[in-house]
Amino acid sequence: MRFVIQRVLESEVKVDGESLGKIGKGFMVLIGVSNDDTKEVADKMVKKMLGLRIFEDEQGKTNLSLDAVGGELLLISQFTLYANCKRGNRPSFIEAGAPDMASEMYEYIIEKCKEQVEVVERGRFGADMKVSLINDGPFTIVLDSETL
Structure with a gap:
């Protein structure tokens, strides 16, 4: 599982011009799921993400978590995080999770985040999102379950 976490002042996702999710200060997170991922892996990733202390405190040091600043989440599914570009110039996506399983994991991650974060917005799985x-x-951090 891979999360690309971007600390944002604001973020929004649209499909066909319609706003699906919009947040203020918080994390915009791109979520990639592989075929090997489980709910246990998702739990570990969510815990790590929500525990990251990457917001500035009164002294300007990155020392505060999302919860400490009342931050919001925008969660976006992105299978291209598992692009394999080793051979040729056209990426292969065979390492990305099968759509049914990946969608289930994405929904699970959203629900786990809602248990701890007041504002959790989302994209639409499989859609062409802007x-x-x-x-x-x-401030951008990449979490990969294989290195946690």
């Missing part, structure tokens, strides 16, 4: 954001910093 994501906009103002990256704060910029």
Whole structure:
């Protein structure tokens, strides 16, 4: 499982011009699921993400978590995080989770986040989404379950 976490001042996702989710200060997270991922892996990833202390405290040090700043979440599914570009110039996506399983994992992650975060917005699994954001910093972190 892979999360690309971007600390944002605001972010929004649209499908066909319709806004599906919009947040203020918080994390916009791109979520990639592989065929090997489980709910236990998702639990570990969500715990790590929500525990990240990457917001500035009064002294300007990155020392505060999402919860400490009342941050919001925008969760976007993105199978292309499992693109394999080793051979040729056309990426292969065979490492990405099968759509039914990946969709189930994405929904599970959303529900787990809702248990701990007041505002959790989302994209639409499998849709052609347009994501906009103002990256704060910029501050971007990649979490990969294989390295946690």
